[in-house]
Amino acid sequence: MAHYCTSILDEHEPFPPLTISLTDERLRSIPTDLGPGYGILLLYRGRWCPHCRRQLVDFQQHAEALRGRGVAVLAASTDTREDAIAFAQETGFSxxxxxGLSARSVARATGCFFDAHSGSLHPAGxxxxxxxxxxxxxxxxxDIGRLGAADCLLCINTWRENGPRTPITPPAP
Known part of the structure; x- marks a missing residue:
């Protein structure tokens, strides 16, 4: 069952500060350390989740295009360091x-859902x-309902050209 602790984040709201331990033993402060351009934070359920694997492999397949547009990507979960390292090695994430995220703490800060029984986060991007x-x-x-890399690139390209929240007018019938 999905649980949540607070309201969801909306467009133009400041992203709450999160400190995330990385597999290379560094700490990353989000949003500050995500980079100077657009950034993508992917919260996933864990190494054991086939849907998460598919999403993160999709982002790896688009890694060059994302980097080329100056977009930083960071993925994080409640996994142990050992599982996160193994997952990154198995999939070749760059x-x-x-x-080691605390599902309740991250849910409280970001509004994402979590599973109280397993202690894992539900996907959020x-x-x-x-x-x-x-x-x-x-x-x-x-299990499903998550960001895709191509959609993220399309949104970021559109925002760079037109600014965020640009209404899309459908063609006349």
């Missing part, structure tokens, strides 16, 4: 991978602006 504000947030209450 982006930083965080571990955030595109952050260069100012550390939420440009887009995607929350899931279960």
């Amino acid at each position: 982006f930083p991978v965080g571990y 955030f595109i952050l602006t260069p100012r550390g504000e939420v440009a887009l947030a995607a929350y899931s209450t279960g």
Whole structure:
């Protein structure tokens, strides 16, 4: 069952500060250390989740395009350091991978859902602006429903050209 602790984050809200332990033993402060451009934070359920694996492999397959656009990606979960390292090695992730998140604390800060029984987060993804504000947030209450790399690139390219929250006018019938 999905549980949550607070309201979800909306566009233009400052992203709450999170300190994430990375598999290379560094700490990353989000949003400050995500980079000078747009950033993507992917919260995933764990190494054991096939849907998470598929999402993160998708981001790895788009890693060059994301880097080329100056977009930083960081993925994190409640996994142990050993599981996070193994997951990154199995899949060849070139982006930083965080571990050891407290599901309740992260849910309280970001509004994401979590499973109280397993102690894992449900998937959530955030595109952050260069100012550390939420440009887009995607929350899931279960296995599916998460950001895709191509969609993130399309959104970021559109925002760079037109500014955030540009209304899309459908073509006349």
